[in-house]
Amino acid sequence: IEGVIAVDARDAILFMNERARTIFGLGAARGERKPFLEVIRNVDLHAIFHESRAAGEGTVSRHELRLASPVERRLQVNAVPLRLAADELGVVMVLHDVTELRRLEQVRTEFVANVSHELRTPLTAVHGYLETLLAGALEERENARRFLEIVFRHTERLGRLLDDLTDLSNIELGRVSLKLAPTRLDEVAESVLAIIRPKAESGRVTLGSQLPSDLPPVPADRDRLAQIFINLVDNAVKYTPEGGRVTVSARPVAGGRVEVTVADTGIGIPPADLPRITERFYRVDRARSRELGGTGLGLAIVKHLVLAHGGELWIESEPGRGTTVRFTLPSSGPTA
């Protein structure tokens, strides 16, 4: 609901609803009959209704106000003069809290900027190498081949980026229908470990697992569950230097749930980055991650998929020591 405040011709408060009191952190203090500025020490709002009164009857004015306390808020204020007596003009103000709306707009703007940036990077590279080839490098066989390989890699990256983006927006829009069927977690995890093992070995990272064979099956979409594992284990291997270890484990927990853990002994994530790490495109070290082929969408996809399965996700990390990602899934066991 909206906050409503009415003042009389002498700037004394005539009326103020509960919501308005909350917005300005006034507690139970009524404030009626008292001068506006004594009750609400907000000179901007004071200026707004003065202006409204000056504009005269029949005019509605709109303003946006920033509040710093009691909590940071964005308010949209609509003010309209109110005839109280022949010679008395008050003002009624309606306050909409648009904080969340503005935040979402900000997220959207940043998202578009990020997408453009991520598409621009490979495109610039492709363009640059093709230009060089056309300018003569095509005749030098050795260079030509090397340049084309780079171009090829960048187009692959572009393709991956678009696939991930499409995937993510489909999951978010609820367009992905999960084909839930009782699924053995240990089997899916092992099959993913087998896929990633060569990459881990070439980076001298040991891949281990602790997957009891008597885990209850979970209602899951097998391919999507595999995608969760691939993204998490891929990250763990990618961000773990030589000699490190990545372990995938699972165990039944309270509430008929199964908890899966992907732990590594890698570079870790700084505490300051941790809260935003599952946001689209958020990466600790953009340059480094991009070098490793990353788009910064992996964890966002994982998070959405886990939620879509009715699970939860937590990430703990200590820089220099490693990262542990845990997620739970409801199991189809008898206690579920």
Ligand SMILES: Nc1ncnc2c1ncn2[C@@H]1O[C@H](COP(=O)(O)OP(=O)(O)OP(=O)(O)O)[C@@H](O)[C@H]1O
């Ligand atoms: N196990 C980990 N150890 C350290 N940092 C990690 C780990 N997992 C994720 N990160 C950090 O979180 C960021 C986001 O991960 P995410 O998987 O979303 O993107 P990415 O791996 O960079 O790219 P991709 O979209 O290809 O997965 C990474 O760039 C990295 O900075």
Ligand SMILES: [Mg+2]
């Ligand atoms: Mg990743």
